[in-house]
Amino acid sequence: MTETPNYDDKFDAIVVGAGLAGSAAALTMAQKDLEVLVIERGNFPGAKNVFGGTMYTRRVRELTGEDFDDAPVERFVGEKQFSLLSETDETAISMRPGEWHEDHHNDTYTVLRGDFDEWFAEQAEEAGATVITQTTVTDLVRDEDGTIVGVETDRPDGSIRAPVVVLAEGGNSLISEAADLKETDARDEVAIGVKEVRKYGRETIQERFGLGEDDGAAYHYFGKGACGNAVGGGFIYTNKRTLAIGLAYTISDAIQDDRKPDEVLSDFKEHPAVAPLVKGGRVVEYSAKAIPEGGASAVPDLAHDGAVIVGDAASLVLNNGIHLEGTNMAVESGYLAGEAVAEAVEAGRTDADALQGYPDRLEDSYVLKNLENYDWFGDFAHGEKDFLFNVLPEVTAEAEKEFFRQDYEPKETHASRAKSMVIRAMGGWTGAAKKAWKYRKLLQ
Amino acid sequence: MSAQPKTPEIERPSIEDRLYANKYTDHEDSHLGVFEDDVCLDCEVYDCVSVCPANVWRNEGDEGDVPLIAYENCLECGSCRWACPYDNVIWENPPNGSGMTFRFG
Numbered sequence: 001m002t003e004t005p006n007y008d009d010k011f012d013a014i015v016v017g018a019g020l021a022g023s024a025a026a027l028t029m030a031q032k033d034l035e036v037l038v039i040e041r042g043n044f045p046g047a048k049n050v051f052g053g054t055m056y057t058r059r060v061r062e063l064t065g066e067d068f069d070d071a072p073v074e075r076f077v078g079e080k081q082f083s084l085l086s087e088t089d090e091t092a093i094s095m096r097p098g099e100w101h102e103d104h105h106n107d108t109y110t111v112l113r114g115d116f117d118e119w120f121a122e123q124a125e126e127a128g129a130t131v132i133t134q135t136t137v138t139d140l141v142r143d144e145d146g147t148i149v150g151v152e153t154d155r156p157d158g159s160i161r162a163p164v165v166v167l168a169e170g171g172n173s174l175i176s177e178a179a180d181l182k183e184t185d186a187r188d189e190v191a192i193g194v195k196e197v198r199k200y201g202r203e204t205i206q207e208r209f210g211l212g213e214d215d216g217a218a219y220h221y222f223g224k225g226a227c228g229n230a231v232g233g234g235f236i237y238t239n240k241r242t243l244a245i246g247l248a249y250t251i252s253d254a255i256q257d258d259r260k261p262d263e264v265l266s267d268f269k270e271h272p273a274v275a276p277l278v279k280g281g282r283v284v285e286y287s288a289k290a291i292p293e294g295g296a297s298a299v300p301d302l303a304h305d306g307a308v309i310v311g312d313a314a315s316l317v318l319n320n321g322i323h324l325e326g327t328n329m330a331v332e333s334g335y336l337a338g339e340a341v342a343e344a345v346e347a348g349r350t351d352a353d354a355l356q357g358y359p360d361r362l363e364d365s366y367v368l369k370n371l372e373n374y375d376w377f378g379d380f381a382h383g384e385k386d387f388l389f390n391v392l393p394e395v396t397a398e399a400e401k402e403f404f405r406q407d408y409e410p411k412e413t414h415a416s417r418a419k420s421m422v423i424r425a426m427g428g429w430t431g432a433a434k435k436a437w438k439y440r441k442l443l444q
Numbered sequence: 445m446s447a448q449p450k451t452p453e454i455e456r457p458s459i460e461d462r463l464y465a466n467k468y469t470d471h472e473d474s475h476l477g478v479f480e481d482d483v484c485l486d487c488e489v490y491d492c493v494s495v496c497p498a499n500v501w502r503n504e505g506d507e508g509d510v511p512l513i514a515y516e517n518c519l520e521c522g523s524c525r526w527a528c529p530y531d532n533v534i535w536e537n538p539p540n541g542s543g544m545t546f547r548f549g
Contacts, residue, residue, distance in 0.1 A: 043469075043541040048520060049549045113549030134541030154539040172522030174537060187526040194497045196462065197548040242548065251526050254495050261497035266456040279452040285548045286462035288497040288521035 011037045011130075011162040012345045014151055016137045016175060018045035020060075021311025021330035022168030023120040027063055028338025030127035034345055037160065038121065038129055039153060041136040046117030049170070050195065050289040053237030053244035054218050055116070056328035058107040059335055064123050072115035074239035075216025076105035079209075082322070083273065085225025085234075089397035090273035101215060110216050110237045110244070140165060140179045140307070147351065148179075148306030163350040164306060164341050168334060171290045171312035181309060182300030188252035188382060189294030191232060191319075194261045195246030196269075198281035202241050208277060209238050220324070223393030225271045227264055228257050230389065231381045234268045236277060245269060245278050248291055248324075250382070261288070291326070293319050295378050296371040302362065303355040308337045316367055320374040321381065321442070329367045336361040376441060384438070387426075395425035459499045463517055471542035474515040476500065476524070477534035484510040484532065495527035520544055 013029055015022045018040035029036045042048040054077055061068040078100045083092040100106050125131050141150035141159055150161030167176050171190075176182045209217045216238040226234035232249025247265055254261060269278050292298060292315040299315050302308055310316075311330035318325045340357035344350050362368050381388060399418040426432040436443075478484050490511065492501040498517040501524055503509065520543055525533045537543075 041537050041541065043545050046549055047541070047545045047547075048543075050519075050521075050546055051549065112547075114547040117549070136537045136539050138537075172520070172525070172535070174535060184531070185526065187529075190523075190526045192495060192497065192521060192523045196457075244548075251495055251523055254523075255489070255491040255527055257494075260494065260499075262459055262462065262499075265497075266454070270451070270454045270456075272451040275451045275454050279454060283455075283457055283462055283465050285465050285546060286457075286498075286519070287466075287544075287546050287549065288519040288523070290522045290526065 011035045013164040014162045015166040017168040018121045019049050020327050021334040023124045024331040024334030025166045025338040026124035026129040027127050028335050030129040032342040036129040038131040039135050040133045044118050045121035046114045049113040050287040052235050053110050055111045059331045072119050073109040073111050075110050077108040077218045078215035079217040081219045083221045084393035085221050085223040086393040086397050087225050091396045110239050167309045167313050168311050169313050171292050173313040176313050185294050190251050191248045191291040191293050192251050192254050193248040193289045193291050194265050195287050196283050197242050197285040199242050199284045200281040224390050292317050296375040302359040303352045305351045308358050310334045310337045318370050320377045332367050391425050467545040469542040471538050475536045475538045476513050476515045478532050481510050483530045491527040492524040495523045
């Protein structure tokens with residue numbers, strides 16, 4: 001094994017992890033002429049990274065300029081669908097705005113992280129950053145005052161020093177937790193994601209989902225038919241020649257299910273509304289990921305003496321049921337941290353106060369605004385789990401069957417029966433009024 | 445009228461079939477473990493086993509055993525760390541690029 005060259009004092013910043021947050025930070029700092037070292041534990045940037053499948057790329061596009069034309073995206077998302085699944089029924093809302101099919105496509109694409117993250121790390125390299133792979137950071141190095149001054153790696157003599165360490169190690173944030181920079185999240189604040197990537201003919205995917213050559217679809221599923229009695233949901237995203245089929249649901253719920261996550265995934269694929277979309281093909285990858293979903297209250301202190309935390313490691317993931325965002329927030333946090341670190345390095349001070357520009361910027365950005373605005377959602381969803389994921393998909397299907405029923409009763413009778421079904425499911429008029437109050441934030 | 449349309453048959457791959465599609469590089473020492481055997485011996489819930497999507501954690505032995513750890517199946521999600529109610533899971537990143545390599549992600 002090659003020894004680590006003597007990098008001491010060569011770098012202004014070390015980035016732990018060449019995922020989207022890490023590469024965004026590295027690119028931003030390199031663009032501001034900082035000397036940056038990125039340390040990636042995988043065989044290549046992206047090799048250890050897993051997500052559902054849709055990326056919101058606006059900041060990436062702005063950071064990479066014309067080079068974004070060469071970004072390895074799969075399909076732009078031209079259609080979204082949200083479905084409620086009971087065990088046998090589906091009720092869906094589908095949207096296909098014309099604007100999504102025009103320039104920039106609302107900056108929404110399906111991507112493969114193996115391709116995309118490697119490309120994004122190359123952008124940082126082209127801007128001047130150094131990226132080393134197959135190297136695992138095992139610990140942080142501190143000076144006698146406790147200031148973080150570098151990292152330990154698994155290379156021989158693998159300790160490397162720099163004024164700032166950017167921790168972009170992902171959701172399984174072993175280094176940050178071991179260094180007491182953040183607490184380990186509770187298991188009802190972390191979701192497990194499992195995903196099967198299946199390969200089909202390109203034509204098969206296009207015909208099945210009604211797509212052209214470049215457009216794609218993002219289908220989201222909620223309810224018992226997706227992942228049982230759990231806060232979470234399922235998804236299907238169309239890539240060029242593959243489908244990403246998966247689930248994400250809270251760990252505390254997953255351990256209550258008799259079925260293991262791989263079985264829940266197989267059951268989801270067998271749902272009558274899902275099976276026709278995913279039949280055939282062959283599995284080309286099986287992956288899993290822990291997703292920090294604790295919301296704003298789970299975000300740790302972001303600036304420390306000599307270090308900042310970005311991306312999933314900082315719990316910057318939004319799940320409010322409809323918006324499922326993480327990779328864009330990872331990029332944004334990396335970008336904002338990169339700017340703040342550059343400022344601090346320039347000023348010659350990298351203690352927590354000097355790095356405060358990062359949390360301040362994040363506070364002013366959509367990232368923390370959204371997390372704070374939806375901080376109630378997690379507790380709400382867990383409190384209303386049975387109604388939202390079990391009762392609601394069921395009663396919706398019952399009511400729509402009644403509403404459209406073909407028999408010899410007048411429509412008025414069907415409509416009135418459908419209405420009473422819904423009212424009864426909500427616990428009568430009093431229950432409905434209580435629900436309306438409880439759900440006011442969701443309805444807003 | 446035509447017959448009732450049937451839900452198509454769906455492949456239910458085993459863990460092994462699913463993992464077979466993945467690229468994996470072995471590392472000699474397990475990156476997973478438990479801090480205290482006694483904690484597992486007293487454990488009655490085996491939440492590590494319930495949550496694991498790749499059958500890494502197994503309680504195939506007698507009740508009250510320390511789970512077997514098939515670390516070479518590990519997808520590196522880390523869910524077992526949070527699932528264990530006793531914080532008894534040792535979890536380290538596999539060294540020097542070993543472990544799973546996701547090409548699609």
